[in-house]
Amino acid sequence: MHIDLHTHSTASDGTDTPAELMRNAAAAGLDVVALTDHDSVRGHAEAIAALPEGLTLVTGAELSCRMDGVGLHMLAYLFDPDEPELARERELVRDDRVPRARTMVRKLQALGVPVEWEQVARIAGDGSVGRPHIATALVELGVVETVSDAFTPEWLANGGRAYAEKHELDPFEAIRLVKAAGGVTVFAHPLAVKRGEVVPEASIARFAAAGLDGIEVDHMDHDEPTRARLRGLAKELGLLATGSSDYHGSRKTVRLGEYTTDPEIYGEITRRATGAFPVPGAGGPRPA
Numbered sequence: 001m002h003i004d005l006h007t008h009s010t011a012s013d014g015t016d017t018p019a020e021l022m023r024n025a026a027a028a029g030l031d032v033v034a035l036t037d038h039d040s041v042r043g044h045a046e047a048i049a050a051l052p053e054g055l056t057l058v059t060g061a062e063l064s065c066r067m068d069g070v071g072l073h074m075l076a077y078l079f080d081p082d083e084p085e086l087a088r089e090r091e092l093v094r095d096d097r098v099p100r101a102r103t104m105v106r107k108l109q110a111l112g113v114p115v116e117w118e119q120v121a122r123i124a125g126d127g128s129v130g131r132p133h134i135a136t137a138l139v140e141l142g143v144v145e146t147v148s149d150a151f152t153p154e155w156l157a158n159g160g161r162a163y164a165e166k167h168e169l170d171p172f173e174a175i176r177l178v179k180a181a182g183g184v185t186v187f188a189h190p191l192a193v194k195r196g197e198v199v200p201e202a203s204i205a206r207f208a209a210a211g212l213d214g215i216e217v218d219h220m221d222h223d224e225p226t227r228a229r230l231r232g233l234a235k236e237l238g239l240l241a242t243g244s245s246d247y248h249g250s251r252k253t254v255r256l257g258e259y260t261t262d263p264e265i266y267g268e269i270t271r272r273a274t275g276a277f278p279v280p281g282a283g284g285p286r287p288a
Contacts, residue, residue, distance in 0.1 A: 187216065219244065
């Protein structure tokens with residue numbers, strides 16, 4: 001089985017619609033794909049309707065968190081999307097995205113970058129506006145060569161010159177809320193130092209004690225020594241070790257299924273979840 005547990009659609013900051021993402025996942029040879037848009041479940045219905053036969057969808061979201069001034073992301077799988085506490089927190093984060101993005105645009109303008117809000121809004125479309133949309137605007141303007149190049153202290157990285165904070169969950173609260181909604185939590189790209197400051201390993205141990213289920217090990221922003229270190233930490237703390245592409249369509253060079261999760265780990269995630277269940281595809285034949 002080929003299992004990719006971290007992807008994004010136009011419901012947040014990816015470039016594939018949820019339906020396109022499902023078709024592309026099948027074409028890439030995946031058996032299981034998770035749709036984990038930022039703080040949003042808006043793409044799930046479209047994805048389910050478009051699921052090709054033979055592809056299973058894991059519903060989820062990537063929750064924006066912050067602890068001691070460090071931003072981090074918590075992948076939440078198979079939770080009840082209507083659970084009121086978690087739904088309210090996702091809404092608070094989403095509502096803060098536009099004011100935050102406007103602040104970053106103003107900061108870039110003060111740095112001499114000729115970016116306009118209308119340009120960023122056009123790029124975001126119906127998605128939840130975020131830093132990747134602003135980064136795409138910087139690429140269009142020729143300020144940076146790639147979206148990844150915008151995530152540096154010079155521009156949009158955590159604490160960078162044009163960075164602005166938004167409402168974010170305390171990670172311990174995120175773990176509690178997801179568990180209360182019957183879901184499973186995995187700490188996304190925990191040691192992706194190229195993105196900015198990361199939390200210490202002692203914090204990951206505290207998350208594990210609070211009920212964290214796993215950590216994302218195999219990821220494009222982790223080099224081989226980092227993956228080995230995380231694999232050892234997962235074993236030490238009794239955490240599940242996952243792998244995934246963090247696919248954003250054309251905004252990143254990573255391919256669907258470039259990094260995957262072991263079927264046994266996937267099975268354990270589904271066994272722990274009670275809020276929702278994987279959706280088997282029956283919408284049509286898989287692409288040839």
